[in-house]
Amino acid sequence: MTAHVSIPELGLDSVALDPPLFDPAAFLLSEEEAALAGKARAMGRAIFAARAAAYDRDATFPTENYRDLHKAGFLGICIPKREGGLGADYRAYSICAAEIGRYCGATALTWNMHVCSTLWSGPLVDDLEMEPAVRAEHERGRAIHYRRIVEEGAIYAQPFSEGGAAAAGGAAFETRAEPVEGGWRVNGKKIFASLAGYADYYGVLATEQAGGEAPSRRNTLYLAIPSRAEGVSVVGDWDPLGMRGTVSRTLLFRDVFVAEDHALMPRGVYFQAATRWPHMFLTLSPTYMGLAQAAYDFTVKYLRGEEPGTPPVKRRMYPTKQIAVAEMRVKLEQAKALWFQAVSEARPNPSKEQVLRAYAAQFSTMETANDLARLAIRSCGGQSMLKALPLERIYRDSRCGSLMLPWTAELCLDRIGREALYEPGESDE
Numbered sequence: 001m002t003a004h005v006s007i008p009e010l011g012l013d014s015v016a017l018d019p020p021l022f023d024p025a026a027f028l029l030s031e032e033e034a035a036l037a038g039k040a041r042a043m044g045r046a047i048f049a050a051r052a053a054a055y056d057r058d059a060t061f062p063t064e065n066y067r068d069l070h071k072a073g074f075l076g077i078c079i080p081k082r083e084g085g086l087g088a089d090y091r092a093y094s095i096c097a098a099e100i101g102r103y104c105g106a107t108a109l110t111w112n113m114h115v116c117s118t119l120w121s122g123p124l125v126d127d128l129e130m131e132p133a134v135r136a137e138h139e140r141g142r143a144i145h146y147r148r149i150v151e152e153g154a155i156y157a158q159p160f161s162e163g164g165a166a167a168a169g170g171a172a173f174e175t176r177a178e179p180v181e182g183g184w185r186v187n188g189k190k191i192f193a194s195l196a197g198y199a200d201y202y203g204v205l206a207t208e209q210a211g212g213e214a215p216s217r218r219n220t221l222y223l224a225i226p227s228r229a230e231g232v233s234v235v236g237d238w239d240p241l242g243m244r245g246t247v248s249r250t251l252l253f254r255d256v257f258v259a260e261d262h263a264l265m266p267r268g269v270y271f272q273a274a275t276r277w278p279h280m281f282l283t284l285s286p287t288y289m290g291l292a293q294a295a296y297d298f299t300v301k302y303l304r305g306e307e308p309g310t311p312p313v314k315r316r317m318y319p320t321k322q323i324a325v326a327e328m329r330v331k332l333e334q335a336k337a338l339w340f341q342a343v344s345e346a347r348p349n350p351s352k353e354q355v356l357r358a359y360a361a362q363f364s365t366m367e368t369a370n371d372l373a374r375l376a377i378r379s380c381g382g383q384s385m386l387k388a389l390p391l392e393r394i395y396r397d398s399r400c401g402s403l404m405l406p407w408t409a410e411l412c413l414d415r416i417g418r419e420a421l422y423e424p425g426e427s428d429e
């Protein structure tokens with residue numbers, strides 16, 4: 001029986017849902033997780049799916065989707081309930097992002113950047129060590145951001161990448177924050193800054209560096225820089241292969257003054273988070289889990305002759321099609337099982353096995369999404385990859401997953417191999 005969900009805030013009455021990515025009974029989801037995931041799926045199917053083609057074609061930001069996410073409370077999904085949010089934890093959020101990714105990859109991926117500003121400054125930081133006074137000050141500061149998001153629909157981006165070794169974790173960020181009276185003066189450049197020109201705040205990672213001090217990763221600051229601050233500019237164009245609606249243009253910061261209360265984490269805490277809470281870097285994967293499911297769902301519908309807008313010719317009687325679908329299903333189940341396990345294990349100080357599993361989950365999700373899209377096109381045929389249908393967009397969007405630093409597909413393999421063969425401190429010298 002098809003389940004239905006209503007979202008009165010969006011005027012949605014009894015939306016017929018697609019089957020869940022993670023069946024609540026099979027995956028033992030909490031009632032809250034199942035309800036949030038159902039709402040995400042309803043928004044995706046009833047609203048975002050129909051808008052996705054235009055954002056992709058024009059490489060424009062999904063502004064309308066963000067208005068709807070705000071109305072439904074989803075901009076504050078990880079903000080604690082006592083502060084007006086929906087209070088979702090890491091796993092509940094990840095499942096919702098995967099559900100949205102099924103219908104619009106660019107919305108899910110940019111939403112991830114926004115949500116992480118609250119997830120990292122909230123539930124994740126709550127697990128880390130801080131002096132009580134520092135924690136109290138942090139809670140006071142983040143409440144200002146949370147209020148803006150919940151009440152005004154403020155949007156936060158997460159531009160870290162600079163084109164050098166920093167985003168992969170290999171060096172200090174070249175964007176520098178020089179301490180000055182009441183805050184910092186920030187100078188630097190961020191490339192591939194999703195939501196550039198659309199976010200209200202840019203959650204920037206910068207190296208705090210006074211005078212002749214040597215840059216150190218330990219001194220990484222996480223600052224919310226207002227997009228309208230003097231010295232902030234968006235440059236370059238954005239005309240990529242996939243994830244076109246992310247509008248990931250280049251950001252420049254020239255002598256931008258950032259006040260002390262704009263820090264999204266206290267001093268030293270980002271470094272602590274990156275080393276003690278590594279699953280923080282797995283949050284780019286849910287979008288691609290959703291795309292993997294979308295490629296599979298499309299194929300089944302198409303071969304059954306049920307995909308709207310396609311010729312009503314059934315192709316399911318050919319053994320090659322059945323084998324292709326079987327192969328896709330096996331790969332999808334493998335990726336889903338591993339991803340769900342890794343997402344369920346997100347916590348501070350994970351074991352070595354859990355960290356290796358998280359890398360494996362990231363690798364497998366990113367690569368499987370594109371592999372399923374490839375198999376979908378091969379099996380469904382030429383008419384399936386016309387731009388009127390979502391499959392070719394899924395194919396292009398899914399190709400981007402393996403490129404997301406710091407856990408690109410290559411770097412995941414690199415880390416798994418090294419960390420499996422060497423214990424910390426070991427060498428062959």
Ligand SMILES: Cc1cc2nc3c(=O)[nH]c(=O)nc-3n(C[C@H](O)[C@H](O)[C@H](O)COP(=O)(O)OP(=O)(O)OC[C@H]3O[C@@H](n4cnc5c(N)ncnc54)[C@H](O)[C@@H]3O)c2cc1C
Pocket residue numbers: 113158159160161162163164165167168170191192193194195242243246248400402403404405406408409410411414
């Ligand atoms: C659609 C999209 C949206 C994005 N949005 C954001 C965003 O909002 N914020 C943000 O900060 N970034 C974002 N990124 C950027 C992304 O994380 C990368 O920084 C970006 O793709 C540029 O990286 P590159 O492949 O040119 O990097 P390079 O550093 O040139 O790396 C090239 C390849 O070399 C490998 N490599 C890199 N370093 C090492 C190493 N030390 N050892 C071995 N191999 C290595 C990696 O596999 C990488 O794929 C986005 C990217 C895409 C595609």
